[in-house]
Amino acid sequence: MILVLGGTTEGRELCAALDRRGISNLQSLAGRTSNPLLTASVRVGGFGGAEGLLRFLTERRVTTVVDATHPFAAGITRNAALACAAAGVRLLRVDRPGWAKHPHADRWAWVDSHAAAASTVVALGSRRVLLTVGRQHTLDYSPALDDRYVLARAAEPPSAPLPPAWRLELARGPFSLAGERRLFAEHQIDSLITKDSGGDATAAKLRVADEANAAVVMLRRPAPPEGVVLLPDVAAALALLSEG
Structure with missing residues (x-):
């Protein structure tokens, strides 16, 4: 078997x-x-x-x-x-x-941990963050990003409440270019934190981040x-x- x-x-x-x-x-x-x-x-x-x-x-x-x-x-x-x-x-x-060969990969900040990702966003001065690291790791970014607007997107809610300045969006891919463009514009996203998951289902956010001139912080596998x-x-x- x-x-x-x-x-x-x-x-x-x-x-x-x-x-x-x-x-x-x-x-x-x-x-x-x-x-x-x-x-x-x-x-x-x-x-x-x-x-x-x-x-x-x-x-x-x-x-x-x-x-x-x-x-x-x-x-x-x-x-x-x-x-x-x-x-x-x-x-x-x-x-x-993965996305290491993505056309814009050399523009991203590649990191090895969630702590490093949070520190990078702070160093960049980003104020409005799209966080797509999965529900199990969403709260790893608190308290480091508590003073920022964080749109945390996950398929299911985290195990504890989010900080007051954060918002939760429950959604499951695939995500379209049009949908990601609306999301970046509506929430004025200036930074994206995500994992090097690869595949097409969630890749649209990477193109839209480039269009919006938003920083991308990518967690290595x-x-x-x-x-x-x-x-x-x-x-x-x-x-x-x-x-x-």
Whole structure:
């Protein structure tokens, strides 16, 4: 059986394609998102770290694990590498290309942490910030940006209230150019903080930030663990899995 660590468009697409080909698979979701889009065979919830995942791989006789989680889901990616190495199970990762080769990437401020991103915005003197780092990290920017107008966009609300000067926008991509242009203009955004997630669904904000002459602060991806076969997309993963 193939275990797909999902929660992304790539994970859903891969499982659906495996289903169509009659290849046994199970998509695993962390359970952090309400009303997730599901495929035929799904389990929801954590494994209990690398040790729990190792037990699952052994008990279910998993032959291959495909890590199709978000590029910034470093915890499960690390646990998958440890468990697969211990179990002798092949590990693949669908690693969608990031935005390092974006036409405007050399204009952005690239940082390695949320603290560095907040400090960069303060140093730039930005006063109206679009923050798109996900609900789990939104409040990492408080209190550093409490005195600024921050439009925090996330698919679900953070675990605690936002500072008084901030606003929350609940939205899930894909986002259009027209919609991002309206948002930047309406909120007079002069700085964007985001992750190097890659893909097309959320890329419109990068073009609009350039049009609006807004600064872009980009969080670099965590480095993948050793021993992982990196694949650029679902097609590459499907081709390898179809070979057996």
